[in-house]
Each structure stands twice: as structure tokens, then as C-alpha cells.
Amino acid sequence: MPKDTIIYIPIEAPKRELTSKTMLATRLAKAGYTTILFEHSFFDRHKWKMPGLYLGKNFFRYEKSKTNKSWYNEMKKSKIDIWYLDEEAGIFPGKDPKSWKIFLDERIDINNLSSKDKILVWGRWQKEHWIEKTNKHEEKNIIITGTPHYDMLQTKYHKYFREFDLNTTGNLENYILINTRFSLVNSHPRLGRKAVEKFYLDAEESFKKFNKEKFSSLIFKEETFLIKNFIELAKYLSENFTDKNIVLRAHPDEGSERYKNELSAHKNIKVISEGGIDSWIRLSDCVIHNGCSTAIQADFAKKKVISYLPSDGGLNFYVTTPGLPNMIGFLAKTNEDVKEAIKNPVYKQSKQKWESTFSEENTIEKIASMVEEFYPEDKTSSMNIFKNLKIKYFMVNIKEFLKDILRPIFKKPKVIFPYEEFYNIMKISSTTSNIYDTKISVNKLARGAIVISPK
Known part of the structure; x- marks a missing residue:
């Protein structure tokens, strides 16, 4: 009624x-x-x-x-x-x-x-x-x-979304999905650098409660370090998995031009920004990230998750990083670790890590x-x-x-x-x-x- x-x-x-x-x-x-x-x-x-x-x-x-x-x-x-x-x-x-x-x-x-x-x-x-x-x-x-945006990724819904997902991905499936989140050093033109900086400055007061350093300056260093490593990782995977598509999906607040320019020589790398992340997760083989909420969404979807944590040489960048996502799935410190995790046929969901959240x-x-x-x-x-x-x-x-x-x-x-x-x-x-x-x-x-x- x-x-x-x-x-x-x-x-x-x-x-x-x-x-x-x-x-x-x-x-x-x-x-x-x-x-x-x-x-x-x-x-x-x-x-x-x-x-x-x-x-x-x-x-x-x-x-x-x-x-x-x-x-x-x-x-x-x-x-x-x-x-x-x-x-x-x-x-x-x-x-x-x-x-x-x-x-x-x-x-x-x-x-x-x-x-x-x-x-x-x-x-x-x-x-x-x-x-x-x-x-x-x-x-x-x-x-x-x-x-709701975690619930929708449960496997019981996958069959209903298949046609919609294929339309979103242009019929791509079974690819390696790399999700990035570096909007401070790679801001989307729609927002501009100042808008993103304001977002991080708003977090300063909270951050001061458990760290003396400035949140915005720390995260700038962290993102500068990580974006370079993620681009190098994408190149490495392209060369080591020549039969696979590598999809690099920039965060909605990021620009995609830098990735396209630096990865243009690698024909099996697709840099995309269109479509909801749920479609790209559902049709992927595995998801690679650092500090990104998509790790938990992918774990909900029972997809293999690889948390890429390249060594920062003791500079403690990761104090600004969301910690929970980096506890999910395989933890990889090097490009070789990522390669081995992709090849590993065994994957166990990390529910015990996220179920209190x-x-x-x-x-x-x-x-x-x-x-x-x-x-x-x-x-x-x-x-x-x-x-x-x-x-x-x-x-x-x-x-x-x-x-x-x-x-x-x-x-x-x-x-x-x-x-x-x-x-x-x-x-x-x-x-x-x-x-x-x-x-x-x-x-x-x-x-x-x-x-x-x-x-």
C-alpha cells in the first residue's frame, strides 16, 4: 500500500x-x-x-x-x-x-x-x-x-548488476584494479588545489590531538611519495602481466592527466575515472590500494585485496593514512610482493579486521x-x-x-x-x-x- x-x-x-x-x-x-x-x-x-x-x-x-x-x-x-x-x-x-x-x-x-x-x-x-x-x-x-555503499557489494547482488557493470567498464572484466587517492598533489580541475587544501586544513585540529606535526604538510609528503610509487607499480605490473588489463582508477577528487601522461606507453594500462567504483570492483580480479575505503568494499565483494605499503624509509608518512584499509588482505611492501599476491590463488576475507567498524x-x-x-x-x-x-x-x-x-x-x-x-x-x-x-x-x-x- x-x-x-x-x-x-x-x-x-x-x-x-x-x-x-x-x-x-x-x-x-x-x-x-x-x-x-x-x-x-x-x-x-x-x-x-x-x-x-x-x-x-x-x-x-x-x-x-x-x-x-x-x-x-x-x-x-x-x-x-x-x-x-x-x-x-x-x-x-x-x-x-x-x-x-x-x-x-x-x-x-x-x-x-x-x-x-x-x-x-x-x-x-x-x-x-x-x-x-x-x-x-x-x-x-x-x-x-x-x-548502504558497502552492503551493495555483497556477492548476492553481483548477478543483477552484471549487465550494468559491463556497460560501465566498456566490457572490461577480470582486470587488476589499482585505486588511488592522492587529491592534494593531483587535484581534479573541477575542484582545484585550494578547495582540497581547505579540506585538509579543516582536519588540522583533530590531528593535533594525537600528533605534533601539521596534518596538511605530512599528507602532502605522503601523497607525493605514494603517487610516484603507484605509477611505478603500474608500470611494473604492466610488464609482468602482459596478458592482463591493468585499470588505474583515480579518486573522484583527483585529476587523471598525470597518470595518462606517465603511463601512455603501456598499452595494457587503462586510466579511467568514469562510473561508480562498485562496478569496477565487482568485475575485477583483485584490488590494489593504500589507505583507501575501497579495500573494505572489495573485501565485502569477496575480491582479493592487496594493501600496497611501500617503505617510506622511516619518515612516518603513514600516520596520516586511514589505518583500517591497510589491515585488509595481503600486505605488500614491494612491487615483487604485489606480484606474488596477485599470483596467490588463496585469499581469505578480512572480516575480523573490519567487523567492529x-x-x-x-x-x-x-x-x-x-x-x-x-x-x-x-x-x-x-x-x-x-x-x-x-x-x-x-x-x-x-x-x-x-x-x-x-x-x-x-x-x-x-x-x-x-x-x-x-x-x-x-x-x-x-x-x-x-x-x-x-x-x-x-x-x-x-x-x-x-x-x-x-x-
Whole structure:
């Protein structure tokens, strides 16, 4: 039966979030709910005009300050319930939860949330930490759910995504996948160096709590060292596995030109940046990384993981590196170690390393069941909900239409949010509807907002 409650799910980085959140929206549609997937600032700019439930983190945004509550207060005035869900709340610098908790606290002060809000956490240590820190939230409202963009990589979903994945990779499969994360020394032109530097400077205060050196200067040295080693590793693997494709996938915040220029002579190396990382992981033979969350995603997918940790000569670069990913799979210090790990036919999943950080694997089902429990009413048809939304946001479409007409006359503004990638929801939803064996309607509400509802 259709449900009254609208579910609002923000999208900040489509390459990271789009597939998993489309899966969640589809599962909710099967249960009768209308869900809006939207560019994360859409309703802050265009107002919250219908009540509902917000599943996300972007109500305290960095545009003003980490503690500014103006957007949050507007949501509350508009009768938006909030369930805090942060897709970046598990992988932090340092080697253990003691240091990870420092960075977790920088993500949000949960005491700024209403006692009626729910806090959805990835795993046990996050829940234990926040129970200890809070002065207003009951333990029952701090709930271990895991995170959707790890859940989606479980092997039970692979067969459903195969056609979609092959389309994403251009029919490449069974390749060696190298994931990089060196955005400070190799920034994407879309962001620019200054924006990336600001991100790292924001982490300075947290880092000072367990290290005297400057975080930004240390990470610059580390990335300079690592990017050189990763390029050399790619060349080495190209020459030692001539019958294999080597796919080097730069982080979404990285540029790809440096890799293309330095690796152009190696014909079996493909430097790519398009598509969600989930597709590239699912069709790979193995994943090579350093300090990258994709290590744990690949382990979820039961792919061989190789953590490449070239010796830094005692310079202690790795103090800035997220420690948990580098505990996963084979640990390789040299190019030869990587080669032997690739050849090794035996691989054991590293679940014991990550299960206290990711303590619930079936996140999408868990969250959907919670929504059904707390919002069980069924009154309004999903078609009527969509019609109401279209009426309320009619002027948004008119304004966008006029902007499109006038835009060629004026200087083209810099667009940071990748809208073209965002609209891949249309393609992904055909796969997710098969996963849940349900019929859904997928409609554009306005630029940067897609509605998924039961058909």
C-alpha cells in the first residue's frame, strides 16, 4: 500500500553514493514509500514544502560552519524528521579506534541533534563512543545499521548488476584494479588545489590531538611519495602481466592527466575515472590500494585485496593514512610482493579486521524495515504525492528554464555537482527494481531531484 511519508535521501558524491541510495529508494518503493534522491543542497535552496523523513548527514554543512544549525532548524520547522546517516563515518587516519574517535567527533556533535532524532552508525565502536559522549540521546536511538555503499557489494547482488557493470567498464572484466587517492598533489580541475587544501586544513585540529606535526604538510609528503610509487607499480605490473588489463582508477577528487601522461606507453594500462567504483570492483580480479575505503568494499565483494605499503624509509608518512584499509588482505611492501599476491590463488576475507567498524552487512534491509516500523500509515497514492510535489516545485522548473535560456549570454558558472552522473539514477533503477522484484516509477521533479515511487 502507498504510504504518506516522503523519504528524503541526499546525494553529495554520485560516484560514491548513487547505486546504494538508488537501491535503498527502490526497496522503500517496494514497501510503498515515495523517495526523493536529490543534490544535497536542493531543498535548502528551494525550501522543504512537504513533511517527511530525511536520511542523511547534510543538515550541518561546512558552507557556514560545522555547528551552524540554520538548515537543520528550517528542516524542523518544515516537519522533517531526521535520521543521521553518514557515508563517511568509519574510515579515518590512525591505526585504532582511539584515534578514529577524534575524527568521528569532528564529523558531528550529536548533542546538537534533537533527542527525537535517530543516529544510524556503521558499527560497534561508533555506537559505544557516542553513547558515552551523549548527554541527551537514549541508547535505543543510536542504532547500528552499517552503510548502504558497502552492503551493495555483497556477492548476492553481483548477478543483477552484471549487465550494468559491463556497460560501465566498456566490457572490461577480470582486470587488476589499482585505486588511488592522492587529491592534494593531483587535484581534479573541477575542484582545484585550494578547495582540497581547505579540506585538509579543516582536519588540522583533530590531528593535533594525537600528533605534533601539521596534518596538511605530512599528507602532502605522503601523497607525493605514494603517487610516484603507484605509477611505478603500474608500470611494473604492466610488464609482468602482459596478458592482463591493468585499470588505474583515480579518486573522484583527483585529476587523471598525470597518470595518462606517465603511463601512455603501456598499452595494457587503462586510466579511467568514469562510473561508480562498485562496478569496477565487482568485475575485477583483485584490488590494489593504500589507505583507501575501497579495500573494505572489495573485501565485502569477496575480491582479493592487496594493501600496497611501500617503505617510506622511516619518515612516518603513514600516520596520516586511514589505518583500517591497510589491515585488509595481503600486505605488500614491494612491487615483487604485489606480484606474488596477485599470483596467490588463496585469499581469505578480512572480516575480523573490519567487523567492529562495519557491524551490520544488510544495511538496506535494516533501514527499510525501520522505516516500515516507524512510518506504517497508508493513505495517499504515490501518484498524488508526485503531483503535489510537481505543483509545489513548479516555479523551480520555470526558474531553471529561464536560466538555461539566459546562461549563454553570461559567463558560464562553475558547476561543481556532476548532474550528468546524477541522472544515471534512471539506468541504475532498472537494475535495482530487478533486485527487489518490484515495479517503480522514476520521475524528474526538477534539476537535481529525482522521485522514485511505487508503480
